[in-house]
Amino acid sequence: MSKGIWVFIELRNAKITNSSYELLSAGRKFADKLEQDFTAVLFGYNIESLTDAIAQYGVDKIILADDPKLEKYTTDAYATVLTDLIKAKQPETVFYSHSALVKDLAPRVAERLKTGVATDCIGVEISDDGQFKFTRALYAGKLFNQVYSPHARPVMATFRPNALGVEDPSGVRNVQMEKVKVQLNLENLRTLVKEILGKVQNKMDLTEAEIIVSGGRGMKASENFKLLEELAEVLGGAVGASRAAVDSGWRDHSNQVGQTGKTVSPKLYIACGISGAIQHLAGMNSSRFVVAINKDPEANIFKIADYGIVDDLFKVIPLLTEEFKKMQA
Ligand SMILES: Cc1cc2nc3c(=O)[nH]c(=O)nc-3n(C[C@H](O)[C@H](O)[C@H](O)COP(=O)(O)OP(=O)(O)OC[C@H]3O[C@@H](n4cnc5c(N)ncnc54)[C@H](O)[C@@H]3O)c2cc1C
Structure with missing residues (x-):
């Protein structure tokens, strides 16, 4: 050889x-x-x-x-x-x-x-x-x-x-x-690909993104993911989701992080309104830094988070986006 x-x-x-x-x-x-x-x-x-x-x-x-x-x-x-x-x-x-x-x-x-x-x-x-x-x-x-x-x-x-x-x-x-x-x-050749049809919710491939802003059931509705898209845009990242958010029809399955979704290891993972179930952690716990935003101080996600914010995400996320915009300006 x-x-x-x-x-x-x-x-x-x-x-x-x-x-x-x-x-x-x-x-x-x-x-x-x-x-x-x-x-x-x-x-x-x-x-x-x-x-x-x-x-x-x-x-x-x-x-x-x-x-x-x-x-x-x-x-x-x-x-x-x-x-x-x-x-x-x-x-x-x-x-x-x-x-x-x-x-x-x-x-x-x-x-x-x-x-x-x-x-x-x-x-x-x-x-x-x-x-x-x-x-x-x-x-x-x-x-x-x-x-x-x-x-x-x-x-x-x-x-x-x-x-x-x-x-x-x-x-x-x-x-x-x-x-x-x-x-x-x-x-x-048993298969012939004629056309690739895909729903594109992210400009960037989730598995390749260095920064991921992910939303869970705490986002409450599909339209609220706009907040995460804005934050991801400012940070140059992609938007992910928990299975609860995907099962609710708020995001496409291609956005799902976890055991039955994608495995990601970005430099920064911001989990918003995600409790931190083991099946979700399976897909993201090799991220370099994890920031969790959750109003429940007992949420499991805080056990693996490097930084935790215990507060209402609808208050925190727009503030973060504003601050990052100011820093960039
Ligand atoms: C075989 C199997 C495979 C699975 N695969 C996956 C998978 O691939 N990925 C995955 O994610 N899950 C997977 N699951 C599901 C998993 O067990 C959890 O049910 C799911 O991850 C929960 O999603 P969540 O954290 O978004 O929702 P929840 O557990 O309901 O958590 C919502 C969180 O939002 C917080 N919150 C609510 N409102 C606000 C607010 N205004 N501000 C701040 N925080 C707020 C709450 O405190 C709570 O902690 C799988 C389950 C099974 C059995």
Whole structure:
């Protein structure tokens, strides 16, 4: 097995995701430490112009699969092309960001390669014997475990967005570009994406946002989420919701944070009128700072909050928005 670290670059709306930049930042450092080649793998259609931005992160190689059949993600096409590439090139390690797409893709690739995949990792270190050791959160973040793969190759892992952090690009090295000829038998592609329809309530993807302002049942009505949208706008963040708010029809399910929603780890999570049920905490308790606004001083959310405001959110949120606006001005 030849050595080498690969990162799978993901696109959303034809742009490289922030979590892909995290992989690029971390991957270069690991490759230097292990003295291995560092490769970025990019799939899509008409995407060659994106390779300039990738090259800035000091990759040794970019594998580019630029083909109309890869324009929109389908399980069969992506899993086939990626599996074939890994079989042919035999990298030692493949990293992905833990997105909805990768949750579908990585386990399939792992199964076809008869290897494992450490999912939703929130940390990673290299042991003295050169093994990657991944940290994962279990039981809604109550427990952490460390996993590693002593034998199966490639080592594969998916990282929770914001877990690794983006660093400034380390600069272009002598990058080699490999354009892959995509060979797919159309008869083996069981799905064809014709159109993507989506309700967009957030300009920013929740899982990628560095700041999230989330509302729960305490928001009382759909129209009151305007307060959160205003605060999020000022802070450059996105709006999330508890399941109670989603079940009440106030927000789309794509906004739901928690066990049956999205897992987020922003730098700042502002929970407004959210009690802090274990299923909600499961989706946000790896946030760097948590601010809770709740009129009940006994609310569970205060147990994990770094800052708590015990008051009526309808009074506090407009004040916060005003203050942040003043600071920015
Ligand atoms: C299998 C399963 C999966 C689940 N998955 C999820 C999930 O993914 N995400 C999720 O969120 N939940 C999930 N739940 C539901 C979860 O158990 C809770 O019911 C839910 O999180 C409660 O939402 P909430 O905090 O908004 O509502 P509540 O628990 O009703 O809390 C509302 C809070 O608002 C406060 N409040 C009210 N008015 C004001 C005001 N004017 N100012 C300030 N504070 C105010 C109250 O004091 C209260 O603390 C799941 C449950 C199950 C069983």
